[in-house]
Amino acid sequence: TDFKTDYTNKGVDQIKYIIDSLKDPADRYSRRLIMSAWNPQQLDQMALPPCHVLAQFNVIGNQLSCSLYQRSGDVGLGVPFNIASYSLLTHILAKHCNLVPKEFVYYLGNCHIYDDHIEELKTQVERRPFEFPKITIKNKYENIEDYSLKDIDLENYNSHTSIKMEMRK
Secondary structure, eight states: OOSOOOOTTSSOOHHHHHHHHHHSTTTTTOTTOEEEOOOGGGGGGOSSOOSEEEEEEEEETTEEEEEEEESOEETTTHHHHHHHHHHHHHHHHHHHTTOEEEEEEEEESSEEOOGGGHHHHHHHHHSOOOOOOEEEEOOOOSSGGGOOGGGEEEETOOOOOOOOOOOOO
16 A cells, blocks of 8 residues: 555544644643544444554653553454554654654553464463664655655564464454
């Protein structure tokens, strides 16, 4: 996908609101920098309601943090993906708004492990963790939609061999 979908008159551009607020010195410290994926009017139209329900961005000094509330988290597949994607979003927003990324805080309402993931997760917990890599967003653009994979530098990334787990349907 090219991320160029036109959402005109189809809702609220929550990312634009957050970016505009973060760029404004008078608004960047607001406690209202919230992005919600939960729309009660659309729940019956969804195959699965969003697990990652709400993200709140906070600025202290010139540092940007993100707190994510997730109603439901599959430890094997969903949790790692959501940690990585919202952490990356925080780094991109920080770069885009001339801030420094600080921390990602994660709240899980219901954290669960599926029976068919137990053996794979036992293998994962037995592995020695590597140091976290350093994420750098190399370029800065006028438009948030212009960022792509080529703009992300991941230093000192190490990984074990992959562990396959089936996605629940």
